Amino acid sequence: MKKGDQVINTRAAKILIIDDERDVVELLALTLQKKGYETIQAFDGPEAWEKTQSETPDLIILDLMLPDLDGWEICRMIRGNERKRIRETAILILSARAQHEDRIHGLELGADDYLTKPFSLTELMIRVDKILRKKQAICGLYEEVDQLRCKMQEQEVGLRKVIHDLKTPLLSMGASAKLLMRQSNREESLNFLKSIYENSLNLTRWLEELLLFSDSPFEGMMSEMREIEMPTLVKRTVDLLRASGRDKEIDIELRADSNLPPVFCNERWMQRALENLLSNALKYTPEGGKIEVGVSLSAEGESVEIAVKDNGIGIFAQDLSRIFEPFQRGLNASGEKGIGLGLSLVKEVVELHAGKIDVQSQPQKGSTFSIVLPIRKGSGEKGGEKVVKNFTKNLHSLNKMITEEN
């Protein structure tokens, strides 16, 4: 046995032997008992079904040609049963029906194995042992998954508490900065206070979004889907960030095709995604740079494309494939603050809308991020569940990060 192999005790397993030939049942019972298994017996269909339910055996050895209720039907009833314990009973079919089609049919109905009569006792024992080992290993895995799920839920509760605790001091910082802004007339202090105020607002909003996502991300997002005029939304986002652009003397140019059809989307989250792309462009473009934002119809007329192009630091080729993953940053990004979550959020939002995101970039020359969103109404519903799963995963990574930092 290899190091780390699980030692599974299958000897205490309970086995129900179902066959209308008494000799077969007795022989099997004796052999199995000698090996340490507990056995129960049934000689017709109804008795077999009754014992399957009352005794909940780990494995049944099932003959097919039974009086009143045949083995195929029992197999079907077990696999379709509402009780998990019964549904997961291991089944070894032991039958005189040796046709290839019978075997296939048995396995298709959910039997774990199929052995034909006449049979070798040694082979049957090996198969029984194998099935039970597999079953126990699977049960062990289920238990581990349950334990992990509980642990993750506990961690999520912890994370929600941390978020709540962080929100209060942040809000009070923002409020104090606002108060001081009213009293100060020195331009330098005003700029610092403005930055404290805006950052505390941003962080509070971000924390609120995390809370929103951990409540019921998918439902919240889907209920707010409607038809949105993209040029209007993009313009609003650009206007929001224009002031930050001016601070760095970066010009933001916006070009939008006229008469674009609306896109079915969640306005709030799409704006958040666009804000992330645009603030990245501002962050990773040195003073005096240029950003161009374009909104246009795709060549086939089936989607709207939004492109954010900058002439900033660019991204190394080896970083391009991973920057959309949570907590991944480019090798040349260390000069700017960030934790590597922005683009993963953009990707999640875009995928929720059944859209695609792409990046073209050259170091020292600049980057172009493009989002392509399908126009068809309702197409954004595809992939929603995946997004929820991914976001929950990100939330857990974030939770892990916070816990590790503590």
Ligand code: ADP
């Ligand atoms: P963050 O900016 O917090 O690091 P993001 O997820 O928004 O996280 O971005 C991931 C990485 O992608 C960044 O660290 C950076 O390396 C790269 N990146 C994103 N946008 C740009 C851009 N416009 N120009 C250059 N690099 C970028």
